[in-house]
Amino acid sequence: MLDALVLGLVGLNVYAVLLVVARAVVFRTRLYRPMLLNVGLSLAPGALMLLMGLFVLLAPPPWLALPVLVLLGLVWLLLLPNAGYLVTELNMSHRQPDDPVPMWFDVLLLITLATSGVVNTxxxxxxxxxxxxxxxxxxxAVSMLEPDAVAFVVVILLLVAFGVFIGRHVRVNSWDVLRPWRLVRTVVRGLADKVGSAVAFTLMYATFLGLMYVVVAGSVIRAAIELGF
Incomplete structure (x- = not known):
């Protein structure tokens, strides 16, 4: 089952990149580089999380493990909204009125991008x-169903959804955290007249991601429990 999930994950991201490149080559339009950048950014948190997994498998001493995991976890959390952000490409902001690209192609491209972002998340x-x-x-497997583990997933999903909202509507990036006070001011000002939209989007998008998580991860966890992992 995990092999199929990994194959599907890799295939979605490769297909998304191929469609972005094919759009420029086949229809002789400008290569929309931000889409390629966003695909790369959406893969970054997954790559970082795999590194954290390898670090845990190495069984480092507790005095080293906790600080490293906390630091990497914070970086991962800052990067994670970049994966879910691909859903916002569905607004077709890249498309021009006189675009020679057929609408059906752009619809397929954006659905593939959005799906890859959700699956990456x-x-x-x-x-x-x-x-x-x-x-x-x-x-x-069994510990993943403990209340604190479930609460961990819910909190992360809410933070990701909120991160996607401020990324799209307040126009901030993960690396803006390097200037924390400026970031705080930007977010506060940007949300001044968008609090209702922010709350609605956060709850609705987190619910969507949660349902997708149950569909994809729930079956894997259940199978692992039945197999005694």
């Missing part, structure tokens, strides 16, 4: 969910 969170269970409870 779910896959990265799934690995984080596993690590949380192992670190907190020492188990794998």
């Amino acid at each position: 779910v896959a990265s969170l799934f690995v984080a969910h596993m690590l949380f269970g192992v670190v907190r409870h020492g188990d794998l």
